[in-house]
Structures are given as structure tokens and as C-alpha cells.
Amino acid sequence: MADGTMVMGSGAATSPAPRRVGSLKKLGRRRATTALLLCAPLILLVISLKIYPTFYAVFLSLLDRKMNEFVGLDNYIFLLSRPSFQLVIFQSCLFALTAVMLKALIGFILAHLMHNIRGRNQRIWRGLLLVPWVIPLSLSTLTWWWLFDPSYSALNWTLEWLGFDPIPFLGTTWNARIAVIAVNTWFGAPFFMIMYLAALKSVPEQLYEAAAIDGASAWQKLIYITLPMMRNIILITVLYSLIVTFADFDIVRILTNGGPQDSTHLFATYAFTVGIQSGNIPRGASVSLFMLPVLATLAFFVLRDVLKRSKEIST
Amino acid sequence: MSQVSIRKIVKSYEGDVQAVKGIDLEIEDHEFVVLVGPSGCGKSTTLRMIAGLEEITSGEIWIGGEVVNDVPPRDRDIAMVFQNYALYPHMSVFENMAFGLKLRKFSKDEIKRRVDEAATMLDIKMLLDRKPKALSGGQRQRVAMGRAIVRNPKVFLFDEPLSNLDAKLRVQMRTEIKKVHQLVPTTTVYVTHDQVEAMTLADRVVVMNHGVIEQVGAPQELYHNPQTRFVAGFIGSPAMNFLPCRLEEAAGALRIRLSDKLAFPVPENRTARYRPHVGKSSLVLGLRPEHITETKRHPEPGQHDFDMMIDVVEPMGMETLVYFTIQGVEASGRVNPNAGAVAMQSMTLRADLNNMHLIDDTTGKVL
Numbered sequence: 147m148a149d150g151t152m153v154m155g156s157g158a159a160t161s162p163a164p165r166r167v168g169s170l171k172k173l174g175r176r177r178a179t180t181a182l183l184l185c186a187p188l189i190l191l192v193i194s195l196k197i198y199p200t201f202y203a204v205f206l207s208l209l210d211r212k213m214n215e216f217v218g219l220d221n222y223i224f225l226l227s228r229p230s231f232q233l234v235i236f237q238s239c240l241f242a243l244t245a246v247m248l249k250a251l252i253g254f255i256l257a258h259l260m261h262n263i264r265g266r267n268q269r270i271w272r273g274l275l276l277v278p279w280v281i282p283l284s285l286s287t288l289t290w291w292w293l294f295d296p297s298y299s300a301l302n303w304t305l306e307w308l309g310f311d312p313i314p315f316l317g318t319t320w321n322a323r324i325a326v327i328a329v330n331t332w333f334g335a336p337f338f339m340i341m342y343l344a345a346l347k348s349v350p351e352q353l354y355e356a357a358a359i360d361g362a363s364a365w366q367k368l369i370y371i372t373l374p375m376m377r378n379i380i381l382i383t384v385l386y387s388l389i390v391t392f393a394d395f396d397i398v399r400i401l402t403n404g405g406p407q408d409s410t411h412l413f414a415t416y417a418f419t420v421g422i423q424s425g426n427i428p429r430g431a432s433v434s435l436f437m438l439p440v441l442a443t444l445a446f447f448v449l450r451d452v453l454k455r456s457k458e459i460s461t
Numbered sequence: 462m463s464q465v466s467i468r469k470i471v472k473s474y475e476g477d478v479q480a481v482k483g484i485d486l487e488i489e490d491h492e493f494v495v496l497v498g499p500s501g502c503g504k505s506t507t508l509r510m511i512a513g514l515e516e517i518t519s520g521e522i523w524i525g526g527e528v529v530n531d532v533p534p535r536d537r538d539i540a541m542v543f544q545n546y547a548l549y550p551h552m553s554v555f556e557n558m559a560f561g562l563k564l565r566k567f568s569k570d571e572i573k574r575r576v577d578e579a580a581t582m583l584d585i586k587m588l589l590d591r592k593p594k595a596l597s598g599g600q601r602q603r604v605a606m607g608r609a610i611v612r613n614p615k616v617f618l619f620d621e622p623l624s625n626l627d628a629k630l631r632v633q634m635r636t637e638i639k640k641v642h643q644l645v646p647t648t649t650v651y652v653t654h655d656q657v658e659a660m661t662l663a664d665r666v667v668v669m670n671h672g673v674i675e676q677v678g679a680p681q682e683l684y685h686n687p688q689t690r691f692v693a694g695f696i697g698s699p700a701m702n703f704l705p706c707r708l709e710e711a712a713g714a715l716r717i718r719l720s721d722k723l724a725f726p727v728p729e730n731r732t733a734r735y736r737p738h739v740g741k742s743s744l745v746l747g748l749r750p751e752h753i754t755e756t757k758r759h760p761e762p763g764q765h766d767f768d769m770m771i772d773v774v775e776p777m778g779m780e781t782l783v784y785f786t787i788q789g790v791e792a793s794g795r796v797n798p799n800a801g802a803v804a805m806q807s808m809t810l811r812a813d814l815n816n817m818h819l820i821d822d823t824t825g826k827v828l
Contacts, residue, residue, distance in 0.1 A: 350545070352543050352545055352547035353547055355512075355514050355534075355541075355543070355547065356541070356543060356548075356549070356608075357549075357560075358513075358514070358533070358534040358535055359512060359513075359514075359534045359535065359537075359539060359540065359541050359561075360535070360560050360561035360564060360608075360612075361535040361561055361564040361565050362535065363535070366564060370549075370560070371549065374549075374551040375550075375551065377551075455551075458550075458551070458592050458594060459550035459551050459592070459594060
């Protein structure tokens with residue numbers, strides 16, 4: 147309350163109260179305006195980079211190729227009837243679900259191992275294991291591309307040195323799919339690790355002690371204490387990762403460019419091919435928006451459940 | 462058969478810090494033993510070693526006639542109530558109480574029967590479907606006790622279970638715990654820093670300090686016959702007065718001299734016991750505030766009146782505490798509210814030397 151309004155009373159003793167209220171109101175209004183001004187850059191940024199493009203993409207997806215005529219859901223119906231797009235749906239689901247599952251599992255195991263390392267060593271390991279997540283993805287994917295290269299691959303060189311036949315990592319359908327999933331898992335697992343480690347650290351030690359006295363084995367503590375206590379974090383990280391992984395672009399674009407024979411295309415890379423490279427922007431927009439209703443519904447239910455549970459268990 | 466036997470147990474941490482320094486304690490079947498002491502005295506560590514939550518550096522712990530040093534907590538057949546209750550927040554009250562039984566593969570009917578029985582005893586039957594978050598502190602405390610009771614274990618362990626409750630609820634839950642022990646007389650080890658809790662609940666109180674046991678005994682025994690200055694000062698509220706003194710002998714009689722002007726004759730039955738300490742320089746007179754009162758009728762043998770300038774008067778309702786200073790040391794007395802104690806005025810007080818303690822301050826022992 148160190149504003150000028152407080153000192154007015156002594157000098158202007160005639161009617162200080164109404165004037166004070168008036169200036170406080172003004173201040174209130176001024177503060178709200180200041181707050182709005184301070185937030186304005188962010189609001190503008192969100193509107194211009196998120197909200198406007200989303201609605202514009204929805205609008206585009208409802209136009210014909212020349213962007214002259216409104217065609218309703220024709221782009222979506224056409225896409226669904228095309229075997230090449232059906233393959234993209236399958237691949238995207240396979241890629242996202244497998245990669246997220248692997249990331250969650252590896253992240254969970256790493257977090258547990260990390261949680262049991264005491265003192266300074268934990269910080270060192272944590273830092274080392276976070277490296278894949280910190281390096282720009284396109285750069286690290288280039289390195290993987292080298293590793294998977296049929297002629298100069300360090301992996302194949304090692305295999306040959308051990309007496310095995312070289313593997314065409316990116317040359318056949320399933321090898322390429324597995325390679326793409328592996329790189330995404332390598333990149334994303336540290337994020338899960340760090341989130342789960344934070345969640346593990348927040349479980350009170352006394353719950354484990356109570357469970358130990360109640361008769362729980364290490365496995366039962368994991369099932370009955372750790373997992374339920376981490377449930378919210380697990381749900382949120384899986385949801386977030388699903389959204390990001392479904393939208394993944396860099397890995398496929400750099401490693402396989404959708405090949406061999408379109409067998410690794412995901413929504414994002416396919417949308418790029420159709421929309422930018424082939425010049426059919428409305429159809430590209432339809433491809434990129436395809437998962438929006440599914441993920442939005444999933445997000446709604448997951449977040450509702452998370453909110454309900456966090457209200458229940460927070461003390 | 463659920464005696465607990467602690468034999469020379471030691472707990473050391475890294476850097477040679479000894480939290481528990483080789484204590485011995487025998488706890489009988491059905492007995493309620495309270496470990497009490499200031500924070501850092503090793504009482505909680507001792508309890509956690511009995512529970513199996515802390516490793517024992519050396520020594521042995523026996524439960525029900527077996528050495529349990531290497532037995533994990535789940536196989537010790539104990540139940541523990543934690544200071545923060547440690548209820549599982551994602552489980553309902555019923556599930557919390559049933560968890561231990563479920564893990565031990567009890568039938569559903571048996572689990573329900575036991576939980577219902579304990580819930581009725583603790584008056585929490587209407588809370589069984591609630592989550593811990595929806596409970597008050599006292600209700601959580603009851604659930605934590607219920608979780609221990611349903612298991613029907615050999616030993617109950619309580620780790621400062623009432624410290625998170627407000628004063629009124631603490632008194633109420635203290636009575637509840639005592640009632641439950643009367644209904645289910647399981648061997649109990651209870652840790653607290655509150656000497657009132659210790660006195661009211663225990664069959665026997667174990668006073669600990671700096672990782673060693675100072676004294677073990679029934680509450681009344683500790684109160685009337687403390688063996689060390691620490692126990693004398695720890696048990697009783699307000700704390701015992703400790704006044705530096707000299708022991709003088711004149712014409713075969715002993716006198717406790719507190720100042721040039723103030724000296725009390727030692728009661729005759731204590732003369733022989735105290736005579737060897739005449740002239741020692743490090744003696745302290747221990748006298749509880751309840752043994753310094755207002756004067757009434759004629760003094761009995763061992764009681765002596767003295768005049769004192771009262772510094773502070775604290776009316777408590779049923780009694781009034783008066784504070785005064787002897788040779789720079791503050792002391793207190795408990796007088797009748799109608800005795801007319803007024804701050805900064807002189808008052809005649811009566812010291813009951815029949816309840817005095819003479820302490821050698823160099824050893825801390827009561828003589």
C-alpha cells in the first residue's frame with residue numbers, strides 16, 4: 147500500500163475517504179491494464195503461432211486443392227479410402243504407441259536405478275543420461291543416420307567384425323520401422339526418466355516403511371504404493387509424449403524420408419509430402435489434423451481423471 | 462509369548478556418530494513401555510531398530526523368544542503407528558486397514574470381520590469408505606491405530622503418534638490409546654518426547670538421554686525417586702527446582718545452606734545418607750514446585766517456612782505458580798490461588814524437605 151493515496155488524508159482533511167477509494171479504483175484499473183500489457187506479448191504469440199494456425203489449418207482442410215471451393219469433409223473421406231493413407235495411420239499408431247510404451251518402460255527402470263544411487267553420483271548419472279534429450283533432435287538423428295548407413299555404418303562394421311552379416315537397417319520395411327522407433331525411444335526416454343525420478347522422490351519414505359511392516363515385498367511395494375502414487379505423473383507424461391510422438395517429424399524425415407516404399411511415413415511427414423512437396427495444401431492440412439479429435443478426447447479424459455485423483459490424494 | 466528383549470544394542474552412523482550406545486531393556490508380555498527423552502536421545506532410533514527399519518550396528522533384539530536382527534520388518538509380526546500416520550493416500554480407510562491382511566492372504570470374510578471389529582472399537586465405522594484426505598487429524602490417528610490392531614501382532618510400536626494433534630485432541634487420543642490397550646493388551650513400545658504422555662500411559666517409563674538409558678521404572682517411581690539430575694528435571698511439570706547448595710554439619714545435625722540467610726535442616730531420616738557429602742562443593746538441592754507451597758497451620762517435621770520476594774505470579778486457576786530467585790537462580794512454587802501471592806511482594810513459603818533430593822552435580826547422580 148505504498149501508493150500516493152495513503153498520505154493524502156492529512157493535508158486534504160475535508161473528504162479524504164471518497165478520494166482514496168476513487169484513486170484506489172483507478173490504481174486497480176491501472177494494475178489490470180499493466181498486467182494485460184505485460185501478458186500481451188505472450189497472448190499475441192500464442193494467438194499468432196498456435197490458435198490462428200490451428201483454425202486456419204481446419205479451414206484449409208475443408209477447401210479443394212485450388213483453395214477456391216468449400217468441399218466439407220471430402221478431403222478426409224478421400225484420404226480414408228486411400229491404401230497409402232491407411233498405411234500411414236497404421237504406421238503412426240505403431241510408431242507412437244510402441245515408442246511411448248518403450249520410453250515409459252525404460253524411463254521407469256532408469257528412474258528406479260537412479261533413485262537408488264545415493265549422493266553426488268546420482269547427479270553425474272542423471273546429467274549423462276539426459277544428454278540424448280538435450281542435443282537438438284535433427285543433429286542426433288543425423289548421427290544415427292550415419293550409424294545406420296549400409297556402407298559406412300559403425301554398427302554393421304562391428305557386426306561384420308564379429309562375423310555376422312551386415313543388416314540393412316533402413317533398407318527394409320520392418321528394419322526401418324524398428325530403427326525409427328529405436329531412435330525416438332533413445333531420444334525420449336530421458337524425459338520419462340527425469341519425470342518419474344521426480345515422482346519417485348515425492349513418495350514419502352514412511353509409506354514404504356508402513357508397507358514393509360504391513361508385509362509388502364519389494365514387488366508389492368511397487369504395485370501397491372509406487373505405481374498408484376505415480377499414476378498422475380505417468381498418465382500426464384504418457385499423454386504428453388503420445389501427442390508429441392504422433393506429431394514427430396524430424397526422425398523419419400532425416401532417417402528414411404518416409405521410405406522404403408512409404409513404409410515409415412507418419413502423419414507429419416506424409417502431410418509435408420502431400421501438402422508442401424506435392425502442393426496440395428488442403429489435403430496436407432487434413433492429414434496433419436487427422437489425430438486431433440482422437441488425441442483431444444484422450445487428453446480430456448486423462449486430464450479429468452488426473453484432476454480428480456490429485457484432489458483425492460493430496461494432503 | 463511376545464516379550465521384547467534389547468541386549469546391548471548400538472546404532473552408529475557414518476562418521477562414528479553413535480545414536481544409541483549399547484542399551485539393555487527387557488519388555489514383558491502385555492506390558493506398555495514408553496521411551497521418553499529429548500529429541501536426539503535415540504528413542505526413535507531404538508524403536509525403528511525394533512521395527513527392523515534401521516539396521517543394528519551391534520547387539521541383539523529378541524521378539525517373542527527369537528533373535529530378529531536379520532529378520533525383515535514384514536516377518537517380525539509387529540505393527541507400527543507413525544507420527545505422520547503414513548496412511549496410503551490412494552486407498553480408502555477400509556483398504557488402508559485391510560492392506561496388511563490382504564498381503565498376508567487372509568480370506569475376504571476374515572478381513573471384513575477384523576476391520577469391522579477394529580472400526581467399531583475405534584468408532585470409525587462410518588469412515589470406512591473415505592480417503593485419508595477427507596479425515597481430520599484425530600480420525601487419521603484412529604485409522605492408523607486400526608491398521609495396527611487388525612493385524613493382531615505380537616508387538617505394537619508407536620512413534621510419537623500424538624505430536625501432530627492439537628493439545629485438546631492429544632489428551633483425548635491419549636485416553637483412547639490407554640483404553641485400546643486395556644481392550645487389546647498387546648505388548649506396546651511407545652516413543653514420545655512428552656513426559657506427561659509417558660507418565661499417563663506407561664506401565665514402565667524408560668528415560669533416555671544421549672543414546673543411553675538414564676532410568677527405567679514405573680511412573681510414580683521415576684517421579685519420587687529419580688536416580689539422576691536429568692530424570693529429576695525431565696519428569697514433572699513445571700520442572701524440579703535445582704538450587705546450588707552447601708551441606709553443613711553443626712552439633713550432629715545437617716543443614717542445607719542455599720544462601721547466607723537461607724538454610725534448611727535436613728530431615729533426620731536422611732542425615733546418615735547425606736553425612737559423607739558434607740563440605741562438597743558441587744551439591745544441588747532438588748525440590749519440586751509442588752513441595753514449595755504457602756504456609757498452612759503448623760509445619761510438620763521436615764517442613765520449613767521461609768520469606769521470599771516473589772518475582773512473578775502465574776495464576777493457573779486451580780493453583781498459582783510463584784517464581785522467585787535464590788542466589789541468582791530462579792525457582793518456582795505452587796501455592797493455593799487464595800494464598801494472596803502478589804508479584805514484587807514478600808511472601809512466606811513452606812518447603813517440604815521430606816521430598817528433597819540432593820544431587821552431586823559433577824556426576825549428575827542423585828545421592
